[in-house]
Amino acid sequence: MSQRERNPIWQFFEKSTNDLSKAVCKICKKSLSLGSQEPKKQTLYGVKQHLSKFHGTEHRQVLKRQSELENIKNELNIQKLTKVSLAVLETDKGNQPTLVQSTIPSLARPKCVQWPDDHEISRRIDKAIMDLMIVDMLPYSLVRGEAFQGLNFADPDAFHKYRLKSEKFFRTTLMPQTYERVKAKVKK
Incomplete structure (x- = not known):
């Protein structure tokens, strides 16, 4: 999955067909630099700044969607980690080691999602x-x-x-x- 598909900011921008190092704002049609023609070297900094400065409502929508996606990602990580078991050696009364499995949901602390600046x-x-x-x-x-x-x-x-x-x-x-x-x- 490419950055373009993952990031909700792309609902307001599209890549320029003439120049792969540019993105075009769907709202005001302004062309913005992505920094490079190579996708791995491209940055969304200018695109985010443009949306923040000129299209505040849309910027808040993107921040809200990013927060929602982060929460979903954290919940999925918690579910994965709670299913993971640790094998622990335990000694019973006869000094025979037995294998005990236990889950550790406490390891699954979600990453903190910070409030947006306009919260x-x-x-x-x-x-x-x-x-x-x-x-x-x-x-x-x-x-x-x-x-x-x-x-x-x-x-x-x-x-x-x-x-x-x-x-x-x-x-x-x-x-x-x-x-x-x-x-x-x-x-x-």
Whole structure:
């Protein structure tokens, strides 16, 4: 199965018939580079960025579908691993070794699927971090700190589902949004 068949992003793009190193957006017909004519060397970075920047609704659909596919893949892996048995030697009372089989579902921990950046909880955490920086007058470099990066914002006992954003994100995206929101409230 090729990357094109596996990745849900291809429902919004098709390979150019003239140039194999290009993909064409089905929505706006823009031609985007895949980096190489050789399929194994091609990348979807530009295609993903285009979809994210210019077609937000479709980008969210792709993220949702990728998350669903990842969950299905994890469930299948769990099913496979629970069927796998380990042979264990056990000694009975007569010191005769006997073969015992046991399944180990605990080995089948699913890979953590992180929340997309536009997920409600992810946005609330971003806002809380921005508020912390503003109220306590902390530098943007706070998010680069080792202790800060070790925090699990969702549930201390669960996997890390929140993807910590970069210093640049808080400085160039969230701060201007927060500023405009506060400015609008002050004008009212």
